[in-house]
Amino acid sequence: MKKLLILLLTGCLTPSPAYAQKQSTNTEIELWPGVMPDAGGARGPEINNKGSITQVSKPRLIAHVPEHPNGIAMLVISGGGYAHIETGKESSPAAEWLKAEGVTAFELIYRxxxxxxxxxxxxxxxAQRAMRIIRSQAKLYHIDPHKIGVLGFSAGGHLAGITATLPDKVFYPPVDDVDATPSKPDFAALIYPVISMLPPNDNTHSHKSILGKEPSLEQETAFSVERQVKTGMGPVFLAQAADDPVASVENSLLMFAALKKETVLSEMHIFQAGGHGWGMGKPGSAVSSWPQLFKKWLECNGILNN
Structure with missing residues (x-):
């Protein structure tokens, strides 16, 4: 089957003492040095069922450090409807691909x-804490503090989108000096993302997980990423399949329209087919081209210099 591709294009610190120990390749960084905000949740052992994680009691970053860093860093977030975290299909292979490209990738294991x-x-x-930790350790990891992005899949795309659009929202009270570090991503990539929590796109598992059974219109609006887009945010890359049965392609279309309205540099790729949850994409499939399209987009925006 031939690929139908729609391309929309507009425009082509000092480390905290608590995190001063250099991390080796693919090692873990705990997000919270002591008692985490809103604690008291999952207490049992974490469950990892073939790369699908639940019962997260220790939120953390997994650092995928390239041998020759190119100065770019990315926070990588898996989806799973906010009910589990699909690291095996999404964030882990994506982080390893970024690492091979010289990007320092930080895989997020979130509550x-x-x-x-x-x-x-x-x-x-x-997610907000993770962005601050990454930027606070920019010198340690040979990262340009102005080239730190966020990449999210599905519900992870929603989480990445909220992180990108609401960097100044106070999600938790400061716990240490790291929280004085800006949490704004410099760019974002949202892959088959959940974007809107408003009707008719209010039937995702992500909607239920975050907002419950009967949220108010105000709550749905507050967590609809397209309603939070503002002029001045970093550029955004979008990729989704037209036949996505989980998160309607309208999610990406709404996001692109909002970005265009606010004159935020953005690029969108809509594939004719691919469904949902393809991660890096099956070799040879149309959707498997998104990593190279994303890489080219980074070059176009001056983020990646080859």
């Missing part, structure tokens, strides 16, 4: 909202 925490907003606390 899940329905595992007993004091608020359903714990994923947003963890």
């Amino acid at each position: 899940l909202p329905q595992e007993g925490w004091k608020t359903r907003l714990v994923p947003f606390e963890d």
Whole structure:
């Protein structure tokens, strides 16, 4: 089957003492030095069922460090409807690909909202904290502090989108000096993302996990990424399949329209077929071209210099 591709294009610190120890390749960095905000959730052993993670009691980053860093860093976030974290299909292979390209990738293992925490907003606390940790350790990891992006898949795309559009929102009270570090991503890539929580796109598992059974219109609006887009945010790359049965392609279309309205540099690729949850994409499939399209987009925006 031939690929139908729609391309829309507009425009082509000092480390904290708590994190001063250099991490070796693919090692872990705990997000919180002591008691984490809104604690009291998952207490049992973490469950990892073939790369699908639940019962996260220790939110953390997994650092994938290239031998020759090119100065770019990315926070990489798997989806799973905010009910589990699909590292095996999404963030782990994506982080390894980025590492091979010279990008320092930080894979996020975040708390899940329905595992007993004091608020359903714990994923947003963890993602915002993760961005601050990465930027606070820029010198340590040979990262340009102005070239730190976020990449998210599905529900992870929603989490990445909120992180990108609401960097100044106070999701948690400061716990140490790291929290004085800006959390704004310099760019974002959203792959088959959940974007809108508003009707008619309010039937995803992500909607239920974050907002519960009967949220108000105000709550749905507050967590619809397209409603949070503002002039001045970093450029955004979008990729989705037209036949996505989980998160309607309208999610990406709404996001692109919002980005264009606010004159945010953006590029969108809509594939004729591919469904949902393809991660890096099966070799030879149309959707498997997104990593190279993304790489070219980084070059076009002056983020990657080859």
